Amino acid sequence: MAKKQDSLLKLDRIDRSILELLQQNAELTNQEVADKVGLSPSPCLRRVRALEQAGIIIRRVTILDHKKLGLALTAILLIGMDRHTPERFAAFESEVAKLPEVQECYIITGQDADYMLKVVVPDMDHYHHLLLNRITRIQGVSGVHSSFVLRRVIDSTALPLNYLS
Template sequence: MSTPPRNPRPHTLDRTDRRILEALQQDAGLSNQELAERVGLSPSPCLRRVRALEEAGIIIGRVALLDPKRLGLELTALIHIGMDRHTPERFAAFEERVTTYPEVQHCFLITGQTADYLLQVVVPDMDAYQDFLLRRITRLDGVSSVHSSFVLRRVVDRTALPLSYVPG
């Protein structure tokens, strides 16, 4: 996936662009022919629009969503991490290292908490989590505090963005 611009301007979408994006958010594996049929276009204009949305940085990638439990990844943890110093260098080093850990699904730099970062991590079980925490997270330079919470149930678990807020 490409990295979107840091402060992108909201892109204006017309009705057809919205329909394309909604369809792809539901099923990114649609062929161009299937997508064109769903949104009421012929294949060539549909493909041009998809490419334009990719070039504008709106579509940044397409993925298959996997069921973690069916793969034996039973435990999702939310980890609040506090840093000892709030310097750009310390944050950059932490972020560079944490991106290499496949267990980390999301890493957010946050405010309004006693923590600096919130990580979402998926592992098979508590033993794997303990190993991840003790061998990786707590050994990172600058980590001064760690607070873990464990997901009991996913109540809302969506990847689709609310396009109704996008200018059109």
């Protein structure tokens, strides 16, 4: 497979190791990361800062247990739009960004839909309210197909780094 070498930052084995460690546990101290990748703390910190400045590390977050917070229902929605104009899409994206239940939103191809959303809510009643009172009221939404997650088989935020040379 062809690589876009021009647009990718050159990452060496140590950079990749740093990224893999931080994807698994962003709470690691610089000293812990440095020890695991075989660097002293100062060069390790310089590399982390360089990865941040290059925009590779965007932010560090805390991942919460959705079930322990009472958010037991995850739904995948396929959204169809009535018109395919930049204005219509921008308006939809602006409105959907205001919904805290929406965890992910993608423009997609290959389906009878324009967007795919991942939403998390406490239960079916909350989902019903979100769907009928918020999502279907966004101008331009012409159809919604919902699927419900029965079990999370893989639930990862880590990106695969093994393909980087």
